[in-house]
Amino acid sequence: MDEILARLQPIFRDVLDDPSLVVTAESSARTIEQWDSLAHISIVSAIEQEFKVRFALGELETLNNVGEMIGLMEKKLRG
């Protein structure tokens, strides 16, 4: 969990262009102002490129926050 979060942190900072942004397991598009629908595409594509994972259709829509996304990624990376 922590290891993935540590790698996600700079991705979120880069994509949202906010060097002081702190992302936690509880963060979500509701709590991070710049995380709009356009930024969402950039975040997803950057994460897929960085971790070499693919999110299937509908997978991301069921998640409530970054912590749940990390849970999904852990499953994929173990896969």
Add this chain to the structure above:
Amino acid sequence: MTRRFEYPFDLAVMLRRRKAIRAELSAQTQLLDVRLAVLGGSTTNELRDFLELFLLASGIRPIFYESEYAKYEEEVLLDDARLRAFAPQIALIHTTWVNARFPGPFSNSETVASAARSEFGRFEAIWIKLINDIGCTVIQNNFDEPRHRSLGSIDAVACYGYSSFLRQLNADFAAAARQRPRLLINDISHLAAVVGLDAWHDPTYWLNYKLAVSPAATVTLAHQLAAIIRGIFGKSRKVLVLDLDNTLWGGVIGDDGVDGLRLGKETPEGEAYTAFQEYCLELKRRGILLAVCSKNDPLIAREGFSHPDTVLQLTDFAAFKANWNPKHEAIAEIAHELNLGLDSFVFVDDNPAEREIVAAQLPVVAVPNMGSDPSRYIELLDRQLYFEPVGISAEDLQRAGFYVANVERNLEQATFADYGAFLDSLAMKAVVAPFHDTYMDRITQLTNKSNQFNLTTRRYTIGELEAIRADPSAVTLYARLSDKFGDNGIVSLAIGKLNASDLEIDLWLMSCRVLKRDLEHLMLDELVARALTRGATALVGRYRPTAKNRMVSDHYAKLGFGLVTEHPDGRTDWRLPLNTEYQKRCTHIKDVIRG
């Protein structure tokens, strides 16, 4: 910084750091503003983001118009107020196979042909409106192909197959582009093949976000579009500087001798170098200048071109530097000899240390990482899209000849003590006439790529130039110069506009290959003659400084204009009162045809 914009791209960095890169690039000065309408058949935000990065890296700052999602057709043909008000210089129609309207499966050939005609007509109507009415240049994607084919290979055979139908439309688009100089095709059919259809399309991104091209492939797409746009504004590169040992042939000629070089069809390695030479020769044939820059003994280096399997000949090179000086110095000398800016140069060398020093010392020169495997040289140079032509003009095909003729002229000049006598010996002939239909492409090209001898560096689209041509208060002039060594083609332009009794010169430019040939005097004489005919009593000239046009800062002073205003930003305004006593300045161009 520019490394980032070189093939192969670091997709992870591009995808996530785009905002920071954008901020960094936007801080540059001397950017050319370009008004660009992106008319999308699918979501275009990603494309816009990456296109902006590649354009900024090329010195172009795009100002974007984006159509509403998939409203590319409506916003041009029906509800065009917003687009019209935006006044784009370039419209990019980003459509892909998902936008094509296919004939039904198993349609007969008449139905398919009629569907193809109707689909072509739908796009043609958009182009005509954009080109003739909105007045912009159009970049139209051709079609990529779907990832699936329910008919298998028959899909490319049966007339109703997806692939068959799209390939037919692509051929029709290409034919239309050959007819219309202001319609340019962005060949995504090729690009999708290079990327691979499985990476080009991503069904998840299509279903979630309506992105017809995957985000990673969009980076490559933006690169190709930026190359076309660079070409439109004359920013494509023009000179390829080549190292010799292990670049044009295998081995070191100083050690191995001509006979020891690996070149020719006998070995796989030799064949790779031969193929690379053939690729360079193709570039030369379409107007790219080739030059050699090698650390070598000058005589020994030349011997390499006596190898029985050499494709390139010594006469293919517009400049040849073989010595022991640092390469960045030799390249700067080549730029000086050819009278071309270093930003139009590409330097190819297998040696990473040489590449490094040239890149560091001459940051505007493109220095691709060629690796050291000759079998990949063509790919690594070709994929950079440095030399993207917008169209191949007759001038392009002759350009290498112009420069070779210049070398002969320089030799001759050395034998004359008096420069005037040299000019007379050239037996120069000029044609000076208002802008003419036949030459509008070349004229547009010149206004967009002349940097050095250019008083105002105003850039024009062909639409703007057509409008000026039609304006009764405008005076337009082009000059064509030939001499006993050959024809230089169209090399100088001027645009004047009558304002009360002044003729204001909005544009005056000249190709540097005819510098100091008395042509600037002929242009002045012709401007004066035409100003007097129109009843003007003064010529008004303006100089607008850029990073590259300092050579003409005293142009008007040298021609006898009086300084009127010196602006704080370095611009200067000049005035030459006219009367019928005007003495012609041009004395060495004796054969002038006036139109």
